[in-house]
Amino acid sequence: MSQQPAQFTPDTTTAIVGVGLIGGSIAAALKSRGHRGRIVGIGRNANRLESAVDAGLIDEFATDSAQVQADLYVFCTPVDRIPKDVFHASETANANAVFTDAGSVKELICNTLDADALGRFVGSHPLAGSEKRGFEYAEPDLFVDRVCIVTPTENSADSSVDFIEQFWRSIGMRTLRMSPAEHDAALAQTSHLPHLMASVLAGCLPMDWANLTSTGFADTTRIAAGDAELWTAILLQNQGPVLAACDRFEETWRKFRQAIETSDATELTRQLAQAKNIRDSINTD
């Protein structure tokens, strides 16, 4: 068993693996809150990491996690790379280091890491982001007042879970514990399905009409500008729950479409009003 990790404090040496929009924003959030511990960026591109040092986001960098000793490792790499990145880091990390991630899918990652990481890995998903890429878009307040879902398993050490929750709270998030499977079912509906919708809506637009779009189209398709490979990995890693969310969508879609086909104004208004009620009730801060 690993040693008990210390609490997360402003002195915790923090390694951020993958210094893009999310990793960069975590670094910016820590810096802006007076974090004193070293912040080490880890990635594959030394030039990019050097620029992140120059930008004041990270204190130093390495292109291999084996060169780094940190108390906390936060993996912000694409979901299909997180398990092997964590394994690799865990081989050389201190016995009391704790690992978490920011991936949008949790079950495959947590199951893969569960046995091997000996309770030191606790999956996370901060519900904040942007369709943009790169630490140049980092925002120190990206996470403030947003939810971070933390997904411990039965092998997770309580102390590691506490540590990870302290970390996310330190940058302003509200934490919420769920199982990896519960997370994936919910996020398929609240995040992965909207991405799919936005992409289908953009993808089926005849280009002749591209100059006739307005704010409605712009809002509705904004997330379709996200990276295609990142989203391929997310949608395929969460295949089952995503298809279940698609089924829910299609069922409701058929009701709307039928009301239009049959010119059923009463039913169409009922469906639109129900959707409006749901939309009005969600938190959109």
Add this chain to the structure above:
Amino acid sequence: MSQQPAQFTPDTTTAIVGVGLIGGSIAAALKSRGHRGRIVGIGRNANRLESAVDAGLIDEFATDSAQVQADLYVFCTPVDRIPKDVFHASETANANAVFTDAGSVKELICNTLDADALGRFVGSHPLAGSEKRGFEYAEPDLFVDRVCIVTPTENSADSSVDFIEQFWRSIGMRTLRMSPAEHDAALAQTSHLPHLMASVLAGCLPMDWANLTSTGFADTTRIAAGDAELWTAILLQNQGPVLAACDRFEETWRKFRQAIETSDATELTRQLAQAKNIRDSINTD
């Protein structure tokens, strides 16, 4: 035949029928650009119109267009009320008055009014708006640099079309002429389909997961907060083109879904990248 209308000038007496978000924003836009002509609000609710006078948006008001003599009438009422509102006003208006509207569907309105309005009605659709309702949300710059589609028919007097285009340009819009049918086909795809998507996406959300939405869900469903009855009228008035847009959506949707079902990462990435390219190419100012 009607007399030739004058040009639209800063002295044109302008009646705005329906002083909500759009009508109120038109009034605010005219005021902020130094319009000197009287701005008369026409509506059913005298208390609301009195508040709009108090807010400085309109100079006076009437609850019946028969009480008003204006050079220009702009109808910002729901699409299913515009034809009869125009007919009613045309019965008592000056012979050289010009009429336009801001409705989201054009063919039914323009066809209905074409014969009777003797070239004095020219349909318009300013591509700007909000899911909000009420003149309290009026924005003087709502229309700046946005497109206004103007849909003359063969019965439209050239002088009326020019007048209407001058009017929209005076509040900062770029005007674009299309036939009513072309407008409806395009807007079914660029505006009515996105509204439907947003509503279906909001409508199929299990409420247990409402607290697990993030900015992606919020953006994608924003327009679902629009008024249910207004949108029922729009979707049903444009039934044919909306169903054609639905067909296009479903065809693309099936390709995405199949790529997920068959775990075809290459095809899914191709589809997502194509959607991203389209999204990246549209004007989102």
